[in-house]
Amino acid sequence: MNTLFDILMKGNIGIIESPTGTGKTLSLLCGSLTWLNSVSTLPEDYVRDGTKENKQTQTSLADFPAWLLDITDEDVALSTIKYDIYITCRRKTGESAFPTGTTEKAVAETKRTKIATAKGIVREGLCSSAERNPFGDGKGGRTDRCHQSIVSSVFTLSPQIYYCSRTHSQLSQVFQEFLHSAWAEDVQCSCIGGRRSFCIHPTVKRLPTDAQMSDECLFLQRNRSRGKEGCLFHNREREESIRDEVLTTNLEIEDLVQYAEKEKGCPYYASRKAIPYLKLVLLPYNLILNKKSREALGIDLKNQVVIFDEAHNLINAIGDLFSPTVTLSMLSSSHSQIDAYYQRYSDRLSSESHSFIIHLQTILKALSHLLTTKPSNFGMVNIFTVNRFIQHLHLESINLFDILHFITSKRIVQKLNGFVDTLGEDGKPPVSHFPAVTDFILALTNDNEDARVVVSYSKDNGPFLRFLLLNPSVYFKEIVDECRSVIITGGTLQPFSEFSSQLFPHLSQDRIVSLSLPHILSPDHVGAFYVTHTATRQEMRFDFSNRENPSLLSDLASKLGILCRTVPRGLVVFFPSFSMLQTTLRFLHSTGKFSSLNELKPIFSEEREKDVFAAYSSYLKDHPSKGALLFAVIGGKLSEGINFSDDLGRCVAIVGMPYPNKTDVVLQERMKYLDQQKAGLGQDYYSNLCIKAVNQAIGRAFRHKEDWASVVFLDYRYCQQSIRSRLTRWIDNRGLVCNNDDVLLKQLQAFYQRFNLGV
Incomplete structure (x- = not known):
């Protein structure tokens, strides 16, 4: 958190790796919001400094009443008072953001009344003598102009934090962390998303693709402008009312949608209108990365802070987004x-x-x-x-x-x-x-x-x-150049050099700050075992040429049997591809080994279009002593978005290495391009695609500091130093080589005996 604060204060670029379960999200939120609070004060030299870069600010503040400028002399943070200015302005003009009939007492009892000192200053400034009251009699255009001037100027003076992740489910988890933090009392925060998450129109929301939803939405708006039947939810007054609810109450997407349905206003456009007034904005990658999306949302990144969480695939995400x-x-x-x-x-x-x-x-x-x-x-x-x-x-x-x-x-x-x-x-x-x-x-x-x-x-x-x-730096450069700071963070980001070379090649290295944090797990809560050979002393190597080798598949079945007999509760086995998984299943069925394994632990297998996780977790809950075996695929849904914490994953086994197909012409072109930038970068990129996917799969099993599990690498190549050096450090540091089945069984038994759980 201290490193993050220092990065933001100096306007640097941060690459921060923090393993899952180490409190990464909460640290990012608290560190960035602490910085935001510290710089949200409007000091005297900022207001009155005549330097060129502050000239625009000086001009915009020139029309402010003296009492408002006096607040800055009191060193009152704008982040503390800006919402009160906005709400008070609206209430003074008869546009109350609070529901009709809300009493002054009820308003006073909201969470924001805790900022008593700032409220007193603002209300005194707004509601005392006519000399200090910028609203006059509260009638006419002067009120509206003052309202707009103060609101827009005050809000734009305070920096914002844009917190990005890949999916809305991940953002929902971030939002929950925020709600449980001390900052939830004082910080306006909301999730921003697309029509898929927000639309409440009965026809539009049922359309299968985002593009069709957008087309239909715009079609209904054009219909309405022509006097035809349009979207009844797209109403400015109702959207502004919903916006005010977003600003006064930190709402999850589901709660916001429910409130909008009740108010019969569009939550999609209402949430967009709230963006300029938020301190913390949660949104998916693509809405920040795409300039068109930023412009549509009215997002100006100049001097703002952007945090990219779960950024292990950020480089590929940029490439995909801008590869139409x-x-x-x-x-x-x-x-x-x-x-x-x-x-x-x-x-x-x-x-x-x-x-x-x-x-x-x-x-x-x-x-x-x-x-x-x-x-x-x-x-x-x-x-x-x-x-x-x-x-x-x-x-x-x-x-x-x-x-x-x-x-x-x-x-x-x-x-x-x-x-x-x-x-x-x-x-x-x-x-x-x-x-x-x-x-x-x-x-x-x-x-x-x-x-x-x-x-x-x-x-x-x-x-x-x-x-x-x-x-990818072609499109990322604009974001980096506009923002005060950009933070790249995730649980598995190594090697950092890949981000520096592909996203920040135009920056000097002294502006890029890298930090890799150790896991908070106790050393005896993690077991890592490298299985190198079959029972016949053959190298265990599940590459393309060996993918259907019957002796290798037979030995794999034997080692899975050892795991089923030794590992308590849930056992998750990751394969490098769906093709390899299907090959293994066919072999197990044809040899009768499937039924033997299934008796030890019932087998559940990932499918492309079917959710098997619910059945797996349900069985484990009902039969904890029996346990269960889950076959999954690296790069599939289960390796990216599912947590195998506690009994859901007391062991993660990795079969083979998930290298992408090197004959793919697109991959070849990427590697060739990287080699032109620097010799060896192409092969590094190829290796990193594999190892990052492995590291992601491993991280699924360790979700909090009390969690414990083993990781079993079922391929000889994981023992090679060039591979081990790329694995998550807190795993490799605990690694033991098991060159035969007896050593593997002995090590597994020793590890699980610490936790007093029978299979």
Whole structure:
């Protein structure tokens, strides 16, 4: 926490690894909010300093009444009083944020009355003599102007913390930690998300994809603007009322949605309106990483703090987010819609617009033709640099930047959406793919060396084009440059150099602060065992060439039997892929070994489209002494989002190593690009993809300081120093090599005897 505070005070970049169960989330919240509280004071030199960087602030404060400036002389933190200023302004203007009929006593009994000193100063300033009262008689436009001036200026002066994670379920856990902290009394915090989490419209919320939800929502808004039936929940007054509830009460997403349903207002737009007034904003990665999303939400990152939690996959997340894919059907649909629009309105278009639309049609036609007719010298998957791709399509003479400026300045996406609405049947608009196609064209404006274009003629998925971003710092740099500080954190981040080289290559190393914290687990609560050989002294190596080796699979079954007889409660076995899991299951069934293992511990197996965890955990709860065996896949749902704390996972076994397919042309292109930056980076990247996934799976079993479990590595390669050095340090430091079954059994028995639990 002290390191985090120091990073934020100095405006540095932090890479902090803190194992699960060490109080990482609470430390991040308390450390960052402590810093925020310390800098939220508005000192005299900040208000009156005439330096260039503070000139804008000085101007915005010039119209403030003297009593408000006097507060700064009292060293009262803005973070303490700003909400009271806002609420008092609204109440004074007759726009109470509290429910109708709420008494002054009830208001006084809210949690915010605990800030008595600041409240007294504010209320004295707002409600004393006419000389100090900026509201006059409370009537007319002067009140509104004062309200807006004070609210907007005061709120923008205080920094904000944007806390990001990958999923809403992870953000929900962060929110619960926040509610149990001392800061929940004084800090305005809310979760911000997409329509999938917030929409309450009965039709929109049932749509299968986010894109369809967005299209339908905007369609209903356009309908309403034309006097037709629209969304009855999209109402400014009700949304502002819900916004005020967000600001006065820290609500979880589910609670906010319920409140909005009761008020018949849109929680999606209400939560967006609350963002400028929040101190702590919780939101998914993509809403911060994507500039369009930030602009849509009104998020300005200048001098703010952004924390990326669960960041082990952040680099890949950036790459995926900015690697748009377009299919032949998407291109054909967009081309048809542009043609129809042009034919309908061509006589109204300026000569400039005529020219740009013709260029746009040329681009769409060229892209469609490439996917329609496979050149004889093309393979099934083809890789181009950006320049070569544009040259191959003979589009060098078209300025893509001008095309994109035309699309933006003339609001072509919005106009085309409105036009497409008129083409729908039974009042249902056809989905417009033009925004996705525009994203692909925008991606083609990246530097030639930062990306590639993939042209695929897949028989399974149909032909498609994919822009492949190779340099994630292209998009991350803007965030880093705008923010005061960026914090990268997670339970398994090693090696840190990967983040420095791929996300912060433009920064000097002295601005990047790295910290790896040890686990708080007692040393005797963790067992780590490296199993190197089969009973016949064959190396235990589950690589691609050995994946169906019957002698190796038979020995694996024997070692699983040892684990089932020794490990109490829950045993989780991770395989490197679904393919390997299925191969093992087929072998176990064909040899009769499945039934033998199933008698020792009932077997539950992960499936792609089926949730097996509920059945596994339920059985363990009902049959603790019997226990259960769960087969899972590294990289699957169970290795990423499920916690195997306590009896759910008293042992985690890792079969083989989950290296990605090295023949994949996209992976090859990424590795080649990294090797061009520095020799060996490509192979490091390849190895890290594997080991990070392993470390994530291991961490599923250790969720708090009293937890205990063993980790069994069932592959010879884990003993190699190049591999062990990349494993989570608190595991490798406890590792013991077991080169035969007797040693493995003896070590396991010794470990579990400490906890006085029978199998």
